[in-house]
Amino acid sequence: MPYPHGMRATSNQKSRSRRPTELGLLEQIRAGASRTRNPGLRLGIGDDCALLRLRQGEEMAVTTDLSIDARHFRLAWHPPQAIGHRTLARGLSDLAAMGARPIAAFLSLGLPREFVQNAKGRKPRWVERFLEGFFSLAAAYQTPLAGGDMAESPIAAADIVLAGAVRRGKALLRSGARASDLLYVTGQLGGAAAGLARLAQWASGQRQAHLYLNPSGGLRIPARLQSILQPHLYPQPRIAQGLWLASRSRATAAIDVSDGLSTDLAHLCEESGVAAELDAAALPIHPAATLSQALHGGEDYELLFTAPASANIPRTIGSVPVTRIGRIVRRRSAKPLIVLITNHGTQPLEPQGWQHFS
């Protein structure tokens, strides 16, 4: 493994028949990986395993997320840099939700051959642009790439693994919410869904076929759309906020809003054996988003968390706003898991976020 696999192959080819493009990829991955350091990573790419160390009194948080073309991203819509960024952001966001500090990432990539090889050396390869987005976010969060694997695949797929450290017994779990806790969320909701809707609308007006013939590319997104697409293409994992909540607050439970508020809140309620009331008027809806996008959109990668009313949660954590959006209540079998309270009364809120095999 640890790129040993992907890399072994390449170093073989070096000794047999040198293939510059693949050698270049190996070197680029190793160079990109070595630009970011973390004291917890003792041995990175190049052996059968990577070796990671914890500080005294810590335990390790590990998460994996699989992204597949046409399910989690679209080669025809997304710039390769954004796919690389989002792949890593998904994993970092899971660490954030536990209150863990990142130590290292592992990336397994399945790619069609033409996405790895240069088309006559003219344009950067798709995979190089993917890695550009990946390594840029990795550097921002001190998360070196410590290994992974690479294989030829008829479709593009990326599996990301993150390892992080958290004080023993101090991880924020989904299962810790208690009746009468208040419910909070960081940042704004619905921005990613609004961006995705705008991207889909714009892309459907373009000639898309050329991308599949020109894997170095992706559509060129006009500058006027950059701002509205930002939350969708380049979400920021809330690592600092998770660390603060786990170490300096009395937060009782947390989850990241990856599948959508309605769905992720349902997970938190199910794991904690509680129910929740959401105040529609309190939701920090992204200016470009609808209520429905804020409730069900997903991929905002904000933190949804609970804390006792006496916990004194600040209005911002690390310059990111924190909003109280509801409360945890006792679960009653005849009652809905989540209700939405609006000016017009109270209604059950069904989870309508991201579904696998849907």
Added chain:
Amino acid sequence: MPYPHGMRATSNQKSRSRRPTELGLLEQIRAGASRTRNPGLRLGIGDDCALLRLRQGEEMAVTTDLSIDARHFRLAWHPPQAIGHRTLARGLSDLAAMGARPIAAFLSLGLPREFVQNAKGRKPRWVERFLEGFFSLAAAYQTPLAGGDMAESPIAAADIVLAGAVRRGKALLRSGARASDLLYVTGQLGGAAAGLARLAQWASGQRQAHLYLNPSGGLRIPARLQSILQPHLYPQPRIAQGLWLASRSRATAAIDVSDGLSTDLAHLCEESGVAAELDAAALPIHPAATLSQALHGGEDYELLFTAPASANIPRTIGSVPVTRIGRIVRRRSAKPLIVLITNHGTQPLEPQGWQHFS
């Protein structure tokens, strides 16, 4: 992540419109995962991350391996149980090569929809048989499934992550071999390649098309082939041998024979900055294998390791034979990295094992 993803979806569906087949899969994964325990796993499936603990003075070894249909296995040839077994065995073997004890596994699966859903409830689903093979090996090596992800995919792909523990500074690295060390291998070589060749020969005589119409299946392999196919279909990772070598021997370097002896020995030499001489007559060739299969076949998952001549390496470790197959020598720029010594003289040995993007 940790199945949360796969699982979240399923638990949603429970609250919306119950889908028995997917609910069954969730329950089967959780049940299978909970059958195996490991004291290092503090929190498994069900939250954003799993939580793992090390003992005092240990560090964590992490490895990932990506397997894709038609590249690493063939749905048309391999029983689903064998694909599940081999997926986990690849990861465990990387831990073995470092001398690490397993703590937990993470599995990301991309599968076509029809591989997950029951065809009228008649036959076990493909994924159930895959998990049967996976969980059976997991139980044998005290390696609980701690998380992962699942997504619909047009092709079958499995990414395996293993986390294990090793005494700080005691991991067996590829880079520790020194000139005058002796070279050893566990078990026999070429058995997996011989089995694969036999499987391919047999499968090419069958009508294969039905498999793709009947994803619960795979070809039914006749009993007379079971024995010859065993090393290919159900390889055993050398965990006990790796643990012994790291803790009780003076082994200087190790790697697992996953890509083939010629290729993996080249990696070891490159990482250690040394060269090697192999004694053809000493190689423990599997009775069904050719010399070429033993040298280049791959997927034997035996341990290739080095130790000083004075190290007193036993003939067996945990009932698995250990054979001295050559020696480490100084690297000279004009000389080949590896030479094979036969009765007819000495010849350069080029790495001809597994290639990615080949």
